[in-house]
Amino acid sequence: MKNIPEFQKAFENKAKIAMLTCYDYWTAKLLAESNIDALLVGDSVAMVMHGHSSPVAATLDMMCLHTEAVRRGAPNKAIVADLPFMTFRKDLVTGLTAAEALVRAGANAIKLEGLKGHEELVERLVDSGVPVMGHLGLTPQSVNAFGGFKVQGRGHRQSEEILDQAKSLESLGCFSVVLECVPSSLTTVIQKSLNIPTIGIGAGPDSAGQILVLQDLLGVDRSFQPKFLRYFANLEQDVTSAINTYCQSVQQGVFPSPKECYE
Ligand code: KIV
Secondary structure, X not given: OOOOHHHHHHHHOOOOEEEEEOOOHHHHHHHHOOOOOEEEEOOOHHHHOOOOOOHHHOOHHHHHHHHHHHHHHOOOOEEEEEOOOOOOOOOHHHHHXXXXXXXXXXXXXXXXEOOOOOHHHHHHHHHOOOOEEXXXXXXXXXXXXXOOOOOOOOOHHHHHHHHHHHHHHHHHOOOEEXXXXXXXXXXXXXXXXXXXXXXXXXXXXXXXXXEEOHHHHOOOOOOXXXXXXXXXXXXXXXXXXXXXXXXXXXXXXXXXXXXXXXX
């Protein structure tokens, strides 16, 4: 996808949407040549690329820097960027300014978590021509309130609340909603109630699309094993083995070979 309206077209054509996170230039270049539909510069960047324990550590400067790099690597892909922790909760102007910075950095759309307290911001952004993606269920910026990265929406009250929030996000003008770590049956109900695509992560098969963190599906850290994750590669092993083969070649004096030297 090159732009955000293509989300709705794919949804109406019943074509599943495949998204991945992306944080840097070289992986953006690879993804630009792939069939992936759209990229998310997620605030998970704080964990995956900077080693923090939660996305709460992501700042607006961090998000803009990574969004710019991804845009340079993937000039023709639809890019969504996360509004980081608290940048959209203080007041309307601060939220609008943060979203403006992400769009100027190269995002086609912004994503923000939750609903209560920033309904007006969502409306103002949509009215200003900034496509907004919602995010419900396990909203990682609330990890401290949840007491960890835990499945949400299990009881009747919680699931009704998430369903109502999803409907509100749609009526405020969101083009899509991420559903993270909720029971599959709740995703089924939510997707059936909406006329916009939901994008699931740990939310079962019935959302209109799926998203994963790129490094997770590549198996960069095999100690990370949430139930919803499938490894599509074993980069932890491949990268370590490439590095060790290089070290061995240097130590044995077989790299560089005459072919790799200038006359
Ligand atoms: O920041 C992120 O990576 C996300 C996805 C998990 C949806 O928000």
